[in-house]
Amino acid sequence: MPLILNEEQEMLQDAANGFLTEKAPVAAFRKVRDNKPADGFCRELWTEMAQMGWAGIIVDETHGGSGFGYVGAGVLAEQMGRNLTASPFFSTSVLGATAIQQYGTKKQKDENLAAISSGEKLFALAVDEGSRHNPSRIKFSAKPAGNGFVLSGTKTFVADGHVADKLIIAARTSGAEGDIHGITLFLVDADAPEITREPTPMVDSRNAANISVEGLEVTGDDILGELDGGYAALEGILSAGRAVLSAEMSGAAQQVFGVTTDYLKEREQFGQKIGSFQGLQHRAAHLATEIEMMKSAVLKSLKDLDQDFENAGITCSLAKAKTGQVAQLATKEAIQMHGGIGVTDEYDVGLYFKRVHVAQQMFGDAGFHSDRWAKNSGF
Amino acid sequence: MSDLEEFRAEVRAWLQENCPEEMRDGDITAENQCWGGRQWQFQSEAQKIWFERALSRGYTVPSWPKEYGGAGLTAEQAKILDEERQAINARKPLSNFGISMLGPALLAYGTHEQKAQHLTGIARGEIRWCQGYSEPGAGSDLASLKTKCEDKGDHWLINGQKIWTSNADISDWIFCLVRTDFDAPKHQGITFILVDMASEGISVKPIVLISGHSPFCETFFDEVKVPKSYGEGNPSVVGEVNRGWDVAKNLLVHERGMLGTMSPLRGTTGPENLGQYAAEQIGLDAAGRLDDPNLRERIAQAELDNWAYNLTVERMTDEANAGNGLGAKSSMLKYAASELTKRGTELRMDIEGTTASTIGADGIEYGSLANNWLYNRAYSILGGTTEVQLNIISKRVLGLPSQ
Numbered sequence: 001m002p003l004i005l006n007e008e009q010e011m012l013q014d015a016a017n018g019f020l021t022e023k024a025p026v027a028a029f030r031k032v033r034d035n036k037p038a039d040g041f042c043r044e045l046w047t048e049m050a051q052m053g054w055a056g057i058i059v060d061e062t063h064g065g066s067g068f069g070y071v072g073a074g075v076l077a078e079q080m081g082r083n084l085t086a087s088p089f090f091s092t093s094v095l096g097a098t099a100i101q102q103y104g105t106k107k108q109k110d111e112n113l114a115a116i117s118s119g120e121k122l123f124a125l126a127v128d129e130g131s132r133h134n135p136s137r138i139k140f141s142a143k144p145a146g147n148g149f150v151l152s153g154t155k156t157f158v159a160d161g162h163v164a165d166k167l168i169i170a171a172r173t174s175g176a177e178g179d180i181h182g183i184t185l186f187l188v189d190a191d192a193p194e195i196t197r198e199p200t201p202m203v204d205s206r207n208a209a210n211i212s213v214e215g216l217e218v219t220g221d222d223i224l225g226e227l228d229g230g231y232a233a234l235e236g237i238l239s240a241g242r243a244v245l246s247a248e249m250s251g252a253a254q255q256v257f258g259v260t261t262d263y264l265k266e267r268e269q270f271g272q273k274i275g276s277f278q279g280l281q282h283r284a285a286h287l288a289t290e291i292e293m294m295k296s297a298v299l300k301s302l303k304d305l306d307q308d309f310e311n312a313g314i315t316c317s318l319a320k321a322k323t324g325q326v327a328q329l330a331t332k333e334a335i336q337m338h339g340g341i342g343v344t345d346e347y348d349v350g351l352y353f354k355r356v357h358v359a360q361q362m363f364g365d366a367g368f369h370s371d372r373w374a375k376n377s378g379f
Numbered sequence: 380m381s382d383l384e385e386f387r388a389e390v391r392a393w394l395q396e397n398c399p400e401e402m403r404d405g406d407i408t409a410e411n412q413c414w415g416g417r418q419w420q421f422q423s424e425a426q427k428i429w430f431e432r433a434l435s436r437g438y439t440v441p442s443w444p445k446e447y448g449g450a451g452l453t454a455e456q457a458k459i460l461d462e463e464r465q466a467i468n469a470r471k472p473l474s475n476f477g478i479s480m481l482g483p484a485l486l487a488y489g490t491h492e493q494k495a496q497h498l499t500g501i502a503r504g505e506i507r508w509c510q511g512y513s514e515p516g517a518g519s520d521l522a523s524l525k526t527k528c529e530d531k532g533d534h535w536l537i538n539g540q541k542i543w544t545s546n547a548d549i550s551d552w553i554f555c556l557v558r559t560d561f562d563a564p565k566h567q568g569i570t571f572i573l574v575d576m577a578s579e580g581i582s583v584k585p586i587v588l589i590s591g592h593s594p595f596c597e598t599f600f601d602e603v604k605v606p607k608s609y610g611e612g613n614p615s616v617v618g619e620v621n622r623g624w625d626v627a628k629n630l631l632v633h634e635r636g637m638l639g640t641m642s643p644l645r646g647t648t649g650p651e652n653l654g655q656y657a658a659e660q661i662g663l664d665a666a667g668r669l670d671d672p673n674l675r676e677r678i679a680q681a682e683l684d685n686w687a688y689n690l691t692v693e694r695m696t697d698e699a700n701a702g703n704g705l706g707a708k709s710s711m712l713k714y715a716a717s718e719l720t721k722r723g724t725e726l727r728m729d730i731e732g733t734t735a736s737t738i739g740a741d742g743i744e745y746g747s748l749a750n751n752w753l754y755n756r757a758y759s760i761l762g763g764t765t766e767v768q769l770n771i772i773s774k775r776v777l778g779l780p781s782q
Binding site: 002003004261264265272273275276277278281282284285286288289292293294295296297299300318321322370371373374375377378379 | 652654655657658663667668669675676678679680682683684686687688690691693694695697698700701708711714715766768769770772773774776777778779780781782
């Protein structure tokens with residue numbers, strides 16, 4: 001299968017580009033940032049996105065989705081990255097939808113997928129418990145009690161956790177912290193009284209939440225995937241998340257690089273365009289080459305998810321590692337090549353720098369993923 | 380079944396039936412490949428059979444037109460043939476600079492008669508070509524070349540020197556850039572000319588590199604007479620006189636495309652997985668990680684970059700097949716591939732430590748790791764240095780201004 005977009009995916013890309021540059025450009029993101037609405041995004045915009053089929057982009061058509069798969073989700077995320085669009089797309093339409101569609105029971109699918117596709121229900125994935133991503137280090141407990149379990153523990157950096165209607169929580173049902181076996185995923189209502197959510201605004205002006213749960217009673221029906229075998233499902237959801245985050249970072253990097261090369265062609269110092277200086281040209285050319293490498297890595301991971309979801313994990317890790325590095329280089333160079341205005345709040349490049357920083361940390365930075373890949377390769 | 384699927388089934392069956400077992404031993408190297416040419420002697424019966432069978436079907440140059448010895452395949456068909464060939468690990472039946480560099484330039488700029496003579500000679504493995512571009516005073520600044528070509532009425536007269544002419548000592552013909560106008564701006568006085576290496580006045584001297592013996596030569600032209608024409612409609616000059624730079628640029632894109640699609644990190648002889656190879660040499664620590672954290676990190680980074688590079692070759696090939704040509708982006712592949720090539724052998728030298736730095740009493744053994752590692756320094760110099768590629772990317776891909 002060729003490593004390029006097909007005609008349908010290209011049309012989706014054009015439509016997303018048109019819609020987002022008009023309805024959700026960087027200026028719209030600034031407005032959300034400055035007005036600090038409790039949601040951290042614009043509800044009307046999300047409704048419009050859902051009407052266009054974006055909320056259910058990976059959901060099957062039988063459940064009200066548009067069935068575009070992960071390449072489609074990546075195409076949208078890339079355009080959102082270009083425009084710094086803030087929305088529940090990632091946590092609901094990628095993480096939530098993947099969790100339910102890949103690992104949910106028929107009942108869970110019937111109850112949730114249509115509500116995801118319509119934009120009505122918001123989801124969040126609660127996995128990490130510390131400052132650095134580590135999906136096997138799970139202490140959050142789910143103790144057997146009666147016919148079900150009692151959940152207690154805390155989770156950090158739950159993206160969109162403050163607005164979610166449903167939480168997917170990775171909890172420990174057996175084994176010790178650090179064990180892969182003994183992790184179980186639970187799907188719970190986020191507004192249960194036993195759940196406290198404390199919003200933690202991030203440097204990229206998106207919202208996450210710290211979540212603490214105190215004695216929440218759940219039943220076996222609330223398990224998503226297999227008891228004690230939730231790590232495989234968690235890996236699958238994280239893989240999808242890593243690939244789509246990579247697509248978003250790729251969009252951000254390409255956009256900021258375009259802005260930077262435009263600036264190199266305009267700005268004059270010493271009586272010349274600064275883009276004529278070889279010191280800057282070679283750095284820009286190196287970055288342009290790295291951006292091409294990044295684009296290939298991202299598309300490959302999305303295609304692998306569509307073609308062989310179960311075995312796409314390593315490709316998604318490699319894509320996340322490469323993209324994190326290249327997008328950081330692109331945003332750092334953007335600031336440096338813009339000089340003084342690059343560090344002003346008025347100029348957009350700093351916003352990209354902040355967003356990429358948070359996105360590359362989320363679900364594992366380049367170091368995490370190259371270590372994971374190396375272990376997987378036997379060294 | 381679609382036409383392409385049918386084609387795939389057909390070539391798969393043909394390859395199975397016709398490619399000898401001995402020719403299914405993976406990638407070709409400079410040593411085991413079939414180069415062709417007047418002096419060529421097949422290294423084995425299997426190599427000869429494979430060449431002849433491929434030739435009879437136009438598969439030595441599958442995408443060239445049938446009338447010039449090819450099979451007239453579309454880009455999609457050629458890709459399928461390549462995939463199926465690689466799937467059974469079959470060598471290419473014939474590979475040389477005529478196929479990868481001169482051929483595409485002649486297809487774009489040659490007359491019918493030029494194509495009929497030279498493309499057919501290449502396709503049939505009869506003529507081995509070498510490239511006469513660089514000169515002692517014209518490296519990165521190739522367009523400053525000074526080899527003089529004078530119009531003497533019924534013939535051209537060439538005087539000058541070329542350098543880095545790969546395999547000039549065993550090639551039959553040379554495609555050459557010469558200066559036909561010393562008064563014009565430097566890019567506008569250059570002509571692209573085809574010369575028989577057997578011509579009187581041509582002499583060749585091999586160059587020894589830091590790695591020892593090399594394919595590179597110096598080629599001297601001393602009062603070399605070249606006919607104006609090799610027959611009706613078949614001039615020795617390709618394109619117009621003084622417009623050779625256009626042809627040269629077109630050809631350099633192919634050269635960079637070719638240099639950019641070699642398997643860079645492991646080369647043709649390196650281990651499949653550098654990390655596992657290091658683990659075998661160095662061992663693992665208690666946590667199962669390579670017992671050298673810095674080396675482990677560098678290997679993982681190189682493998683990551685190599686993976687993304689290979690995908691980029693795949694993606695750009697697919698884009699080209701879909702009608703979006705590579706153009707100056709081939710410089711990105713050349714840049715990335717040559718840097719990865721160097722990193723691959725640098726890492727292997729570090730993995731093997733002092734063992735690899737040891738040479739025998741007879742000097743650096745040909746084909747040894749040290750030999751490859753030293754030779755690989757040339758990758759970011761030949762075919763346009765890394766710095767020249769970065770200049771090209773800046774100007775022709777990004778459109779950054781000139782000073």
